[in-house]
Amino acid sequence: MIRLKETSAIAQLRLPTLADCTLRVLPPVRITSIAPYPGQVEALRARLGGFPAPGGVVTLQGTDLVWAGRDLAFAFGDDLPDGLAAHCSMSDQSDGWCGFALQGAGAQALLARRLPFDLRKMASPGSARSVMDHLPVLVLRRASDRFEIWVWRSMVQSALAHI
Amino acid sequence: MRLPCPCCGWRDLREFTYKGAADMLHRPALDDASGWDDHLHNRTNPAGETRDLWYHDPCGTWVCVTRDTVSHAVISGATLGEAR
Numbered sequence: 212m213i214r215l216k217e218t219s220a221i222a223q224l225r226l227p228t229l230a231d232c233t234l235r236v237l238p239p240v241r242i243t244s245i246a247p248y249p250g251q252v253e254a255l256r257a258r259l260g261g262f263p264a265p266g267g268v269v270t271l272q273g274t275d276l277v278w279a280g281r282d283l284a285f286a287f288g289d290d291l292p293d294g295l296a297a298h299c300s301m302s303d304q305s306d307g308w309c310g311f312a313l314q315g316a317g318a319q320a321l322l323a324r325r326l327p328f329d330l331r332k333m334a335s336p337g338s339a340r341s342v343m344d345h346l347p348v349l350v351l352r353r354a355s356d357r358f359e360i361w362v363w364r365s366m367v368q369s370a371l372a373h374i
Numbered sequence: 375m376r377l378p379c380p381c382c383g384w385r386d387l388r389e390f391t392y393k394g395a396a397d398m399l400h401r402p403a404l405d406d407a408s409g410w411d412d413h414l415h416n417r418t419n420p421a422g423e424t425r426d427l428w429y430h431d432p433c434g435t436w437v438c439v440t441r442d443t444v445s446h447a448v449i450s451g452a453t454l455g456e457a458r
Contacts, residue, residue, distance in 0.1 A: 265381040265382065265433075266381075266382070280381075280432070280433045280434045280435075281381055281433050281434045281435040283434070327385070327386035327388055327389060328382070328385055328386065328389075329384075332383070339382065339432075340382070340432035340433045341385075341389060341432050342388065342389055342431065342432055347431070347432060348432075
């Protein structure tokens with residue numbers, strides 16, 4: 212059987228050079244969207260060991276649960292317990308998204324020029340949905356000077372141009 | 375102009391799509407012809423406090439925004455579940 216090689220949609224693109232920040236492509240990761248059925252958030256929280264509030268990130272063993280919209284979380288990682296299907300709708304989003312990591316003392320200032328919300332108020336770790344010009348993005352703050360920007364893979368060249 | 379999203383807090387106008395007056399939340403009875411005429415075609419267009427519906431595109435939340443058309447103050451935002 213042919214085994215296909217996993218590569219990111221941005222692996223071949225040239226990354227811009229930034230003054231005091233480094234921009235790198237994040238390796239492909241399994242992303243599962245988790246949308247709780249009405250009234251099932253608490254049951255899901257018990258089953259998973261946590262569920263992110265708006266803007267939040269819950270770190271479990273091997274998996275990050277990231278708030279990704281109203282009544283929606285993305286699980287970044289492979290380790291999800293069985294028996295979730297009774298509480299939520301799940302779908303695989305892995306190859307629909309591409310991520311960059313932006314790190315450096317000026318990362319917040321750089322993103323502030325591209326994102327229309329107040330990054331000074333963003334928690335760390337934290338999550339936000341926004342737009343980069345017209346592109347929908349998921350922004351994760353991993354540390355005060357380290358951000359991840361996840362975009363739809365079809366728009367990744369435009370996102371790079373904007374950064 | 376910034377609007378309050380119940381999930382994300384205050385966000386820039388460019389993240390929102392306007393729908394229309396919050397009157398749309400209240401549908402008339404099926405056999406109420408003049409009620410439907412009002413519902414579809416007539417708006418009060420108040421000078422002062424008004425409520426209208428906006429969609430916060432990034433997070434997918436419908437927001438009922440209370441604002442003042444005279445002072446341009448944006449007063450509050452609520453999910454449609456709360457606004458009804």
